[in-house]
Amino acid sequence: MAHVPAFPGPTVAAIGERLFGRIDELADELTAAIRAAEPFYDAGNVVPTADLRSSIHDNLVYILSRLAGRATSDLGPPRATGRRRAEQGAPLPAILHSYRVAGTHIWSAIVEEGLGLDGNAEALLPAASELWSIMDELSSSVTDAYRETVVELTRSHAQTRNAMLDVLLHGDTGDGSRLWESAAGLRLPRQGVFVVAAAHAERLGAESIPHAEEALRARDIESAWRVEIDAHVGVVVLTPRNTIDRLCALLADLAGGPVGVSEQYHSLEQTPTALRQARLAYATGAQTERGVIRYEQVPIAVLLASAPDAAANVAHAVLGPVLALPAQECQLLLATLRAWFAEDGATSAAAAKLYLHRNTVRYRLRRVEELTGRSLTRPNGIAELHLALEAARILQIPM
Structure with a gap:
């Protein structure tokens, strides 16, 4: 059996060291190549060019260290890239495409250095396998970090939205500034025509109207919803086109059980009162039946439920x-x-x-x-x- 020298071997190690010596030049080349190949990065407004180059430089340090035979196990650069791009809102396919572009460019640089070094192309074959193994490793690390960060951001976003909705639904005990900040964060107008809807939850903490905000937004109705222990509640914006009657018809189609709707009101400061009305209205309906109950239309039932x-x-x-x-x-x-x-x-x-x-x-x-x-x-x-x-x-x- 022929003896197979351990990777990287003298030729590949020498190439790795030579490329390490021109790492800044390679980082510049790769930045230009990725921006030319991937439209998302070419825009430059979400991921600044300096940020992209810094990430490329840090990842090159890891790649070239491995090719030169230097001991390294630090996957910090790709994980940092994944976290940062998730925070910036970069799409994962664009990130992975940039790694493929980088792999191709680095292989071209290896071949160029190798042929100039001793002209022995066969000596470069181990580098090809190792390079793509490294790129796969980096792609996996950046993907894991990206997805972990997306989960964290989603959780944080949900917690922030719940806190803002809590201010609306239960009142601002301060000077009122938190109410307007929360309304702005939820993309609700400070003044307008509003109602609160409360839908019966079949299970604790479950949505009664699946994806309520998206479902209503698709019909040009703005709202903000959250799940409470026993109900799915939302603040809904009415307009001359999106009237209370149209909203009630939509909610009746979307909900699987009774939905209570408050009286209309014109200032978000009145939301806690409207929430109580919506809950009383929904409490008057049979939980096994679908339908919308408007607070002002069932005064006797509301009186009994209260x-x-x-x-x-x-x-x-x-x-x-x-x-x-x-x-x-x-x-x-x-x-x-x-x-x-x-x-x-x-x-x-x-x-x-x-x-x-x-x-x-x-x-x-x-x-x-x-x-x-x-x-x-x-x-x-x-x-x-x-x-x-x-x-x-x-x-x-x-x-």
Whole structure:
């Protein structure tokens, strides 16, 4: 078996040393070559030319040290490049392309030096394999550092956005400057027409409306959202074109459950009040149903949701005898009563809705009157039964 000399061998080591001697010249050449080959770097406004050259110089030190046979294991230069480019917003494909351009340029320099040194091209073959191995190693390191930094930046960005939204949603306890700084950071106008939306979360800490900001922005609606423990909440900007009705229609399509929407307001200082309104509105909806509930359109339900203990007392005080019936009978009576209210007290319409004979509906309504002692022909009885029925629905009292 032929003896294979250990890398780098005298020829390659000599070339590595000679190239090390002209490292500044190579850094200049490579800077120009990369800017010519990669459009992203040619712009020069995201990654300044001096920054690019400094990174190239540091990476060349590592590459040429390896080729010259100098002991080195410091992958700091490519990792620093990856971190810095991620912070600058450079695309990863452009970074990796620049490393491929660098590898080709360095190989040309090796060949040129090697032929000028002893003209023995065969002696350069080990350098080719080693050079591309080094470039792969550098590319992997820069990629790892880039992705790690992107994750860190994303986490930091999310934390910053949450902090800014917290100022909006829960109020600025200082002089008000943080409110306007937060609005600017979230790209919300200081004055305008706003609403707060609160969507029911199926799981703790989950988005109820997937990618809400992007989904609304695609429809020219600006907003800022965050996930809270029990709800997905957002501040939404309305315009003459993007009205409250259009927003509610979109939210109904996008959300998988109930969404509460506050009254419209005109100053971000009113956002905490609007958040309470949106939460109360969404609390009045059945969690298993989709739909948008506007705060100002459901005053009775909002009143009950805002005082759950009192609402529970009303439900049990008025409907207690009905709730005490066997579950099936209780559900039949309350479903009939609910249909009667939904049809504005029209017995025939309620019967058609329930696919029942009108006499069956009359019988069930009389049964409710007998059990509760409330009359559906008197205003007080109608009001109390309606309030109790809504309280039972909102609080999901077992029936």
